[in-house]
Amino acid sequence: MIEIKRILLVEDDPRDVELTLTALEAKNLANEVLVVHDGEEALDFLHRRGKFRMRLPGHPAVIMLDLKLPKVDGLSVLRQLKTSEELKMIPIVVLTSSHEERDVVESYKLGVNAYVVKPIDFHDFVNAVKELGLFWAVINEPPPGSIRRA
């Protein structure tokens, strides 16, 4: 049985996964993260289908979504989630390398809850991710149906 965790990290680059988890570790949030590696996996997980058919019910408290993803890209995932009656309430934070204006504009049009550009400087990066994790997974009151802190 696959567990469900409070943070769903959608990130294809294992280095970024590692750095993100490292950053979250500082706030003891690393254990609260479940990682999927492309857009299709993310959708399958959230819809409980495919290899996630058997996962436990419930929604993550936040989805950290990269934009450049294999198979289904981040903007498509965002569009599909925000148009799904069942899933559109889940907070989504875009966490990406780029601050291309069209990505920002498109993400907000689709209803993203936050848009964060990963800073190049590691300290800045760690701080940003820590704050994000803390805010969305701990401070923020998630919508009904989300996993709560144990």
Place this chain on the structure above:
Amino acid sequence: MTVNEFLTLATRATLLLIATLTLWSYLRYRGRARLDIALLFGLLAFVILIGPIREAGGIPGLDDRWLTLAAQIALVAHPYLLLRLVLDFRPVPATIWWIALIGMVGSWLLLLLLPPPPLPVPATLAIVAYFVFIEGYAVVAFVQGAQVTAGVTRRRLLLAAGASGLLALAILLAGVSAVFLTAGPVISNINQVIVLLAMLSYYAGFATPQWLRRYWQLSELRRFLQQTAGPWAGEPIKATLERLCRVAAAAVGGLATAVGLWDEAEKVLLIRASTMPAALPVGTAISQGPARQAWEEGQALAASIPGDFSPDEAPLAAAVGAGALLMVPIATKERSRGLLIAFTWRMPLFVADDLSLLSLFAEQTAIALGYATLLSEQQTLIRQLHRRTAQLEAAYKELESFSYSVSHDLRAPLRHVAGYIELLQNHTGANLDDKSQRYLKVIQEAANRMGGLIDDLLAFSRFGRVELHKTHFPLDQLVAEVIHDLAADSAGHDITWQIEPLPAVKADRSLMRLVFVNLIANALKFTRSRSPAKIEIGCNLAEDEVIFFVRDNGVGFDMKYVGQLFGVFQRLHSAKEFEGTGIGLANVQRIIHRHGGRTWAEGAVDKGATFYFTLPQATQSEVQGEVEQ
């Protein structure tokens, strides 16, 4: 006055008038055809006028018998003369010629040698046979001619055929009335009317009065103009030329017409359209002769067989069966394109009229061709424009996806370098010697600097692509804001600001803000060593632009390197002396270029620098316009 008397008088008067007119026409213009026409009507008039002369008592001293004989001789010459007129429209076989000639001379001999009156029946029959045969032939020839021609010639031939038919009918009726004398007065009246109609038809057909001819030609012209005015847009040139050929042939009764367009490369007229492609094939070249002459002089010209034709034209004329050429240039005031050539059987009676009508057609066609050319040039330009736009759009898309990819894909590994160096330091930090620590620090700094450069480059690229949101705003306020923001960073620095009043401009405010941020920050940066630093901001109005400047008394630069100042990542100072990546002035230049202005700089080492940029004055007038509104 009885009806009969009135009709007789009318017929006589009409005929006399026509005979006089045709004679006058011959005397005035000459020409074989006019002579034939004058002879034909003259003889008919003579025949008719014998009557009143006899009624008036004849010519004194001349036997009445001779008058009758003269009338008869004149009358039998009529078929022969008619045949000669047929020749003006189409060829006549030699056999028919001989029959006509022998018939006429034979009839004369019979009339002169046999004792009158009345002639013996066989002789009368022979004369009537000759008369009816040749007249009949003429009628058939006219009808056939009318079938193969169109327009004005067709109408003339139909009238001639009708007239010949009427005349033959009149003679038949006269014969009937001679046999059945009782029917005399009625038939005589009918006959008078028929003869009158025949005369008028002949006249209209052969010696068409100018007004009638003009009227006919006018209807041809009207039809042509209607056709030409409609489908200009997009009609192929060939179709326009072919219509010209058709209409021209109909209007002047040509056997065939052709259009030769001037070929500049070969220096010849090349036939591009004709009504008789078998005889006048498209592509035939005419390089000499009257056609060439008409082209070169830009004049309408008529030429006739055989001497006038050149070796280029003779075979064409022979193939068509033509004896004359009418040529008019297809030209507008601006441009001559070629020649309209009408092949006619003989030189037409009204050459000047025909030429001017053809000129009118040709001129209209030249105008239509001009429009067609303009249209096709315009379409070519539009196609080119579309192609260029598509290319530009493709290049723009490529640029966009390039910078998008740079933005996403180049930054990720940089972040990883910086991140893992940090992890490494955390992991083994205490175990590393100072040298290793320094190496790691350098790597980290390099990664961060590269991140900065990538961001700078992306921003620079964005300034080239971003849409300008022009608004109307006062520059004074913008400059004050910028100075206020930057002054915070230069606290403790003794600066003398000298700011002139600046005009309102219409520009993208956030981009103009960047321009001043860059220029003023530079001025602050390079006057750090000065006390007091002096920074001057102002503008000058030039003819069609406003020149802005930012002047400082800083370290300046060597004018030798002025060309490098606005380049991307070009620096005139080391990073140690003055920090920065060298993107600032490149951004300034790009933003100003996007607004349609120019940038340049003046300076000297240790004597300060002045940076100039312009905004077009048109922007100013737009501002004025908006203010007035």
